[in-house]
Amino acid sequence: MSSSDLVSFVAITGDAVLDCATYRSKLDEPPNRPGLCGAVATFEGLTRDDFQGKKVLRLEYEAYAPMAARVMLRICEQAREKWPSLKKLVAAHRTGHVPSGSASIFIGAMSPHRGDAMDAVRYLIDTMKEEVPVWKKERYDDGSGAWKENPDCKAPGKRWAASSAAADDDKRDGREVRLRKE
Template identity: 50%
Template sequence: MDLVKLVTDKINVEETVDSVGCESCGATSVFVGTTRDNFENKKVVRLEYEAYEPMAINEMNKICKAVRDKWQVRHIAFVHRLGLVPVKEASIVVAISSPHRKESLEAVQFTIDALKTSVPIWKKEVYDNENESKWKSNPECAWKENNKHASESCS
């Protein structure tokens, strides 16, 4: 079973991890991406995320299918936050259970990397100087090379 969600409230990490628990699994691997307080010597006060939600959910579900095609996993939870995300709070939680650790570890790594390349979620860093903020792109973004607005794309 897959849990794929975009949320505007604080992500309940424990609940997300618990959702993938399974008696037949010996591994649960988790990635929690949080807002850090700095970037290139600037003080970050929060991140702001926006998404084209129907397409983002569709792409997230495609990633889950790709994980299932490649690894033997039992449950996948893939939750991304939208809106304002203060320092130390989670922007994304990926939790995957599997019978053995290798599958869940590799699947979590693949999931976060795939999110960065294909899911239409945009991230803005807001610095302590409120007049200064920056829409961020990821070097992994699949459409970055062909998009003159690439600095405004990819989470």
């Protein structure tokens, strides 16, 4: 696979359901190169139904989609620098109402080696939770709600080295950024 064949796909979507199977299919090997990679690692973030004894009905996500997609793509590029063997990366985040049990984020990585794919997925979810401008509000069955802060993000770079500043360069060298609104 040449460097021009490397794929990073990111999406911010307002779809009623985050179709993880569709995003997973973007990690399939090219038909002309079966056996190219030995690993595909994925992560699906689901809405939990309980927070400290409160029944959670749904999460409500908001994002400034163009900026969120640029930040997600930058984080994918950083992962490629850390793990050069990565062939494909996919990251999709849902906005709007996400009921308990439903997926709000999908992350995937394809690599010849499982360690790189798994490490990249962990890096991508950790860093995206820290840096991507997406906000969530929890809605409870008693009618109340609360804007949520990710407690893992209080010390940025706790697990991973600090990332570089965001670039506003829209030249993507064949990498795809897709934005869809509800």
